[in-house]
Amino acid sequence: MTLIDLANPTKFLSLTARMLPWLAGATAILLLVGFYQAAMAPDDYQQGATVKIMFVHVPNAWLAMFVWGVMTLAALGTLVWRHPLADVAAKAAAPIGAAFTFLALVTGSLWGRPMWGTYWEWDARLTSVLILFLMYLGLMALWRAVDDPSRAARAAAILTLVGALNLPIIKFSVDWWNTLHQPASVMRIGGPSLDRAFLIPLLVMAIGFTLLFVTLHLAAMRNEILRRRVRSLQMMQASQQAA
Amino acid sequence: MTALAALIRRDIKIALRVGGGALIGVLFFLTVTVLMPFAIGPDLPLLTRLGPAILWLGALLASLLTLDRLFTADHEDGSLDLIVMGRTPLELACAAKALAHWLAAGLPLIVATPVLGLMLNLDATATSAVALTLLAGTPALTFTGMIGAALAVTLHRGGLLLAVLVLPLSIPVLIFGVAASQAAITGPLAFGTPFSILCALSLVSFVVGPVAAAASLRHGLD
Amino acid sequence: MSLGPYASFIVTSYALVAAIVVILIIWIAIDYRRQRERLRELEASGVTRRSGRTATEI
Numbered sequence: 198m199t200l201i202d203l204a205n206p207t208k209f210l211s212l213t214a215r216m217l218p219w220l221a222g223a224t225a226i227l228l229l230v231g232f233y234q235a236a237m238a239p240d241d242y243q244q245g246a247t248v249k250i251m252f253v254h255v256p257n258a259w260l261a262m263f264v265w266g267v268m269t270l271a272a273l274g275t276l277v278w279r280h281p282l283a284d285v286a287a288k289a290a291a292p293i294g295a296a297f298t299f300l301a302l303v304t305g306s307l308w309g310r311p312m313w314g315t316y317w318e319w320d321a322r323l324t325s326v327l328i329l330f331l332m333y334l335g336l337m338a339l340w341r342a343v344d345d346p347s348r349a350a351r352a353a354a355i356l357t358l359v360g361a362l363n364l365p366i367i368k369f370s371v372d373w374w375n376t377l378h379q380p381a382s383v384m385r386i387g388g389p390s391l392d393r394a395f396l397i398p399l400l401v402m403a404i405g406f407t408l409l410f411v412t413l414h415l416a417a418m419r420n421e422i423l424r425r426r427v428r429s430l431q432m433m434q435a436s437q438q439a440a
Numbered sequence: 441m442t443a444l445a446a447l448i449r450r451d452i453k454i455a456l457r458v459g460g461g462a463l464i465g466v467l468f469f470l471t472v473t474v475l476m477p478f479a480i481g482p483d484l485p486l487l488t489r490l491g492p493a494i495l496w497l498g499a500l501l502a503s504l505l506t507l508d509r510l511f512t513a514d515h516e517d518g519s520l521d522l523i524v525m526g527r528t529p530l531e532l533a534c535a536a537k538a539l540a541h542w543l544a545a546g547l548p549l550i551v552a553t554p555v556l557g558l559m560l561n562l563d564a565t566a567t568s569a570v571a572l573t574l575l576a577g578t579p580a581l582t583f584t585g586m587i588g589a590a591l592a593v594t595l596h597r598g599g600l601l602l603a604v605l606v607l608p609l610s611i612p613v614l615i616f617g618v619a620a621s622q623a624a625i626t627g628p629l630a631f632g633t634p635f636s637i638l639c640a641l642s643l644v645s646f647v648v649g650p651v652a653a654a655a656s657l658r659h660g661l662d
Numbered sequence: 663m664s665l666g667p668y669a670s671f672i673v674t675s676y677a678l679v680a681a682i683v684v685i686l687i688i689w690i691a692i693d694y695r696r697q698r699e700r701l702r703e704l705e706a707s708g709v710t711r712r713s714g715r716t717a718t719e720i
Contacts, residue, residue, distance in 0.1 A: 207715075232676075246666035253679045276655070296682050304675045311668040324615070331608040335601075339591065342601050351659035352591050356605060359587055359652050363608075409683065416690045423697035427704065430717055434709045 204281050206422045213415050220412040227405030234398035241395075247311045252398050254304040255383075256406040257297045261329060262364055264294030264410060268336075269361045272354035282418070284350035285425075287357065288340050289417035293410060295333035302326060321370035322378035325363060332360045346425060443528045444536045451540030454513070462544040465506040469549050472498035473556045484561045491560040492570045492621035498556075499549045499574055500581060500614055504603055506545045507585040510537060511593040511657075520593070520657070530654035538586045538649060546578040569624030569631070573638060577617040580642040583649030584609045590656035613641055 231252065241248035268290050274283030305323070306316045317323065336356055343349035371380045383389045389396055455462040476494045477487055487494075514520035523533050550571055557567030588606035595601060619634040665672050698718065705717040 240666070245668070246664070247668045247672060249665075249672050250675045253675055257679070276659075293686065296686055300679055300682055303678055307671045307675045307678075311671055324611070328608045328611055331604075335605045335608060338601055338604055342592075342595050348594075348660060352656060355587075355652055355656050355659070356591060359609070359648065362648070413686055413690060416694065420690060420693045420697055423694070423701065426711075426717070427697055427700045430701070430704045430709045430711065434704065434707065437709070 206282065206285075209282060210419060210422060213419050217412065217416060217419075220408060220415065224405060224408040224412050227401060227408060231398055231402035231405045234401055238398050239394055244312060247308065248395065250304055250308040251395070252402045254301060254308055255399060256403040257304060258301040258326070259403060260406055260410055261294060261298035261301045261326065262367060263407070264290050264297060265329065265333075265357070265361065265364060267414075268294065268357045272357040275350050275354040276358075283354075284346065285418050285421045286414070287350065287353060288346075289421050290414055291333060291337050291340065291353075293413050293417065295330065295337060297406075297410070298326065298330040298333055302330060318378075320378055321374040322367065325367045325370050329360075329363055329367060332356075332363065336360070346428075443526070444532055447523070447528075447533060447536045448540040448543075451537055452544045455509075455541065455544035461506045461509045462548055465502045465545040466548045466552050468505050469498045469502040469552055470556065472501055473559065477560070488561045488563075488566070491557065491562040491566060492573075492625065493618050494560060495553060495556060495570050496574070496577075496614055496617045496621070499553075499578060500610055502549060503546060503578060503581045503585060504606060504610075506541070507582070507589045507606065508592075508599050508602060510541055510586060510589040512589075515593050524657055530657060531650040534586060534590070534653040534657070535583075535646070535650040538583050538653075541586075542579050542582040546582055549578060550574045566621070566625045570621045572624075573617045573620045573635065576620075576635065576638045576642055577613050580613045580638070580645040581610055583642070583645035584613075586649050587652045587656065590653035591660070593657070594660045613638065616641065 235249055235252040238249060238252070240246050268287050271283045271287035271290065274280040275287065302323075305326075309318065310316050336353055339353050339356055340349050343352060371378050382391050383396070383399070391399065473494060476490075476498075480486060480490065511520060514523065524530055526533070553571040553574060554567050557570065562570070585606045587609070588602045591605060592599070592602040616634045616638040619629070620631060620638055623629045623631045623634055701717045709717065711717060
């Protein structure tokens with residue numbers, strides 16, 4: 198089965214139906230292992246046990262940006278190549294990405310209170326992630342505002358591409374500005390500066406959450422394809438009854 | 441006269457008419473700025489400290505209000521279709537419309553700033569700082585706002601969605617505009633740093649805005 | 663396992679993450695059931711797809 202077959206929604210649906218149970222199982226295993234490792238991780242000499250919040254905050258923050266990246270690729274698929282499943286992928290990803298961004302903001306806030314003494318701070322990293330969250334919400338509103346799915350897809354694709362400009366700002370905000378949020382300790386030139394006892398659970402959780410996104414995304418794409426099938430059948434039914 | 445110059449002249453003329461949007465923008469700016477002292481209270485030192493922020497917020501909301509008119513009037517009478525189908529590149533036509541909009545709706549805001557600065561107990565330095573940052577920043581607001589206006593033009597209840605789409609993009613402009621004003625008034629921070637970033641935002645929006653707006657119009661108007 | 667003086671923050675974070683993830687899963691599952699239900703209804707009312715396949719076929 199070649200890559201071009203994936204452009205066929207029906208083939209995609211049958212492939213998804215076969216893959217989803219395995220993906221869900223792998224996700225569950227990785228998240229459980231990660232959770233166990235997070236629980237067993239040692240206390241940080243400075244933060245104590247609150248370092249454990251990092252194991253849920255950081256994967257969600259990474260995913261918040263990663264999902265917008267996925268939507269950007271889908272947007273290019275819609276505008277440049279007119280790939281039939283690109284629209285579906287973009288629409289399905291938005292609510293999931295918004296949820297991860299929300300979790301990143303909330304867990305970060307709950308981590309900030311013990312660590313910095315404040316629930317919120319208007320520094321560059323937090324502000325740009327908050328803007329990202331608002332953009333997710335705006336994107337979801339745009340999807341639902343236009344009735345025709347393909348027109349909605351093209352409008353959403355343009356907004357996604359414009360919003361992608363925010364991603365490098367978020368990533369490098371802690372380097373460009375003197376922020377309260379700490380600088381990068383994993384994804385940096387020179388390799389991670391995090392101790393292995395923290396790095397391993399973090400990576401396991403990160404991969405687990407990424408698999409969670411892939412599982413949820415494929416399931417949501419399946420729902421979106423079915424929703425479009427319902428819509429076209431309803432229109433066909435309406436025209437049959439009118440005739 | 442080239443097509444673009446004609447477009448700019450036409451847009452400015454329409455905007456300057458009563459109900460055309462330019463004067464309404466200034467009126468809204470005035471209203472917001474006048475309401476703030478009522479809400480905050482007559483504490484003059486506090487108003488002085490908040491002055492730049494109030495002026496910037498008023499200018500942002502006023503330009504948001506008038507952005508709706510950028511494309512909808514043309515869409516309703518069909519001239520937007522003619523512009524999209526015309527020979528001039530759509531990106532340049534969008535840039536021309538944004539320029540006209542800024543001249544008609546953005547410049548009056550800047551002209552009104554000294555008067556409003558008096559009401560907020562700002563001295564000459566503060567007012568001129570705010571006016572300068574508005575001069576550098578309101579083009580960014582117009583050009584990035586144009587993206588939202590283009591996306592929302594074909595929607596019936598597009599106005600509110602426009603605001604939701606445009607606001608996240610306008611926040612950086614607001615942040616640096618107020619930062620630059622504060623730097624000029626009090627700051628240990630040099631005025632030049634946030635001001636150059638503000639100018640950079642405007643310059644980037646001159647490119648990104650028309651390109652994205654033109655793409656939206658092309659894809660949205662079938 | 664002692665979670666230190668800020669235990670409530672840690673527990674709340676993990677609980678919120680679990681809650682939102684569960685909500686996402688449930689929402690997607692309910693949406694799936696709803697779409698399948700609608701397709702079944704359409705099938706029953708006699709509409710046919712252009713390809714001739716049944717409406718509910720995955």
